[in-house]
Amino acid sequence: MGNVPGKESNGNNNGNGSMSTAAFTREFLGGDGNLNGQITGGLRYSSSRKGKNFEDPVVRQRRKEREIQKNKYRNKQIMNLVVKINENVDGGYLAPYDCYKYELDYETDIVRDLIINRELSPFFIPLQDFNENWTNDELINYILNNIKLHENIKPGDLEDNFEDPNEHRLHVSASSLKRKQIKIQKMKMKENAAELQNTENIKFLKDIKNKERDNDNNNDNDKYLQIPSNDLLIKLYKDSEECPICFLFYPKYLNITTCCSQPICSECFVQMKRLEPHFPHDEEDNTRDDEDKDPNSLISEVVKCPFCAISSFGITYTPPKDIRVGIYGKCLPGEYDSNDSNNSDNDDDDNDNESNEITELDMEDPFTKKKIPAVNNNSNNNNKEKKDKSPSIITIDQIRPDWEQKLLSARTKMARRSAAATAMHATSLLQGHSGHNHNTNQCPNNNNNNNNNFRSRGDSNRTSGSQLEAILIEEAVRLSLLDEEERKLREREKERRRK
Numbered sequence: 001m002g003n004v005p006g007k008e009s010n011g012n013n014n015g016n017g018s019m020s021t022a023a024f025t026r027e028f029l030g031g032d033g034n035l036n037g038q039i040t041g042g043l044r045y046s047s048s049r050k051g052k053n054f055e056d057p058v059v060r061q062r063r064k065e066r067e068i069q070k071n072k073y074r075n076k077q078i079m080n081l082v083v084k085i086n087e088n089v090d091g092g093y094l095a096p097y098d099c100y101k102y103e104l105d106y107e108t109d110i111v112r113d114l115i116i117n118r119e120l121s122p123f124f125i126p127l128q129d130f131n132e133n134w135t136n137d138e139l140i141n142y143i144l145n146n147i148k149l150h151e152n153i154k155p156g157d158l159e160d161n162f163e164d165p166n167e168h169r170l171h172v173s174a175s176s177l178k179r180k181q182i183k184i185q186k187m188k189m190k191e192n193a194a195e196l197q198n199t200e201n202i203k204f205l206k207d208i209k210n211k212e213r214d215n216d217n218n219n220d221n222d223k224y225l226q227i228p229s230n231d232l233l234i235k236l237y238k239d240s241e242e243c244p245i246c247f248l249f250y251p252k253y254l255n256i257t258t259c260c261s262q263p264i265c266s267e268c269f270v271q272m273k274r275l276e277p278h279f280p281h282d283e284e285d286n287t288r289d290d291e292d293k294d295p296n297s298l299i300s301e302v303v304k305c306p307f308c309a310i311s312s313f314g315i316t317y318t319p320p321k322d323i324r325v326g327i328y329g330k331c332l333p334g335e336y337d338s339n340d341s342n343n344s345d346n347d348d349d350d351n352d353n354e355s356n357e358i359t360e361l362d363m364e365d366p367f368t369k370k371k372i373p374a375v376n377n378n379s380n381n382n383n384k385e386k387k388d389k390s391p392s393i394i395t396i397d398q399i400r401p402d403w404e405q406k407l408l409s410a411r412t413k414m415a416r417r418s419a420a421a422t423a424m425h426a427t428s429l430l431q432g433h434s435g436h437n438h439n440t441n442q443c444p445n446n447n448n449n450n451n452n453n454f455r456s457r458g459d460s461n462r463t464s465g466s467q468l469e470a471i472l473i474e475e476a477v478r479l480s481l482l483d484e485e486e487r488k489l490r491e492r493e494k495e496r497r498r499k
Helices: 021-029 057-079 108-116 136-146 174-216 230-237 349-355 360-364 379-389 403-441 448-498
Strands: 255-257
Touching: 057 108, 057 174, 136 230, 403 448
Parallel strands: none
Antiparallel strands: none
16 A cells, blocks of 8 residues: 555554554654654655665665756756747747746747747747838838847846745755755856857847848848848838737737737747646635645636636637748748748638639529539548648647646645644644553552443543544555655656657
8 A cells, every 4th residue: 555554463452453553653654653853745754764874876876867857957948948040930939038038937848849830929029119100111220220139138137036035044954955056056057048148149130230231232141041031021020019918019920819819929928827736715714724724625727818817718820821931931031032922831722712713704604614613522631631720729738738747746745744744643642642541550440430431441542543543544545645646747747758
């Protein structure tokens, strides 16, 4: 039964054939039943199992390997947040523009794949100002003088907002030291990413100036093909649209909410996430402490629409048909020409449908071929292809799939606290019963009434002990099941990241 100790025979069990409750508690808690220093994060066996001096070399090696994998994952996450010139899709990029992005914890690989597959709007460079009355020359002039690949990064932008309250104590715990070490490592990763980002930004601005200079001198500028052409910039920003959340201007090719058809940029979308696991706010008993509540009642609320507050929040993205540049595109951003039909991604189906439309003249002509269209045996396949081409709905849970793991971890943590409190209460009761029995055994029993009282007290003590033992077994089984479920979720998460 996992962490549940089995029953054993005991010489002092009064012939009931099971382990005494006091012995069970000592076995369950490890040692003498004292909770001090022996319950770390929940009910476990002796604290010596966690001590470095008694740690199994195999366990130590596995822990080191896990730490290495975690550091690789953190570094990959941060490096994926760097906006790179050559990682562009339809005029946008695969990483956010904002300088506070290093605190984002969405799955960068998932978002990058969605953008590359044209299922999510790319991270366009925003404009601080826009006037729909601008001419093309005025628009280009404003863009070239104000555009940046990424917002300027200041040293204070990399500081972690979270501060460990135990960090400044005289005696720092091992967990606080570990959190501090992770914080330092993460800061180094941020600094490396910021340095790379500044290099990309400088190169981007330099290439824009050199490209404009070569255009004025009619020189060949094939070496600046990753810099968007003026035709592409006009096509993107001519009809710019304001994001209702961040109030910045983006190309009109934004994500659209499925519930209320409101535009939302990818920059704002990736910042949305579920609240931390908590108890329902509308529950009847709000006077009880969290430790006294059922851990299974913890919930993780889905993200609601920021506009209409509907819980079934999702977005769709329809990529432009006349722009197909960058990754898996038909040309590079610098090669885009609005007069070149090869740069577009228009289907010939629309032209075919227009040529097959039935007009009034066709209705009067008895020999028209459009009047009774021929039955197409592949119509089902065509309908299926059109259905597959329809935009897919993207949710917050898709880009943050670890919400279930966080919820289960919170439930497990609270269950361990509850089990520790239950064991502490049971231990105090057992000690009380033991002291009471010791005192009563020293008193003389000279009459039948005292003997009956002692027997009834003994029966009551055995009954209470059995109940306490049942409670401890129940807590142990519950923790064992939660640990197993958490382990399975971790394994699924590892498999997903390997893919």
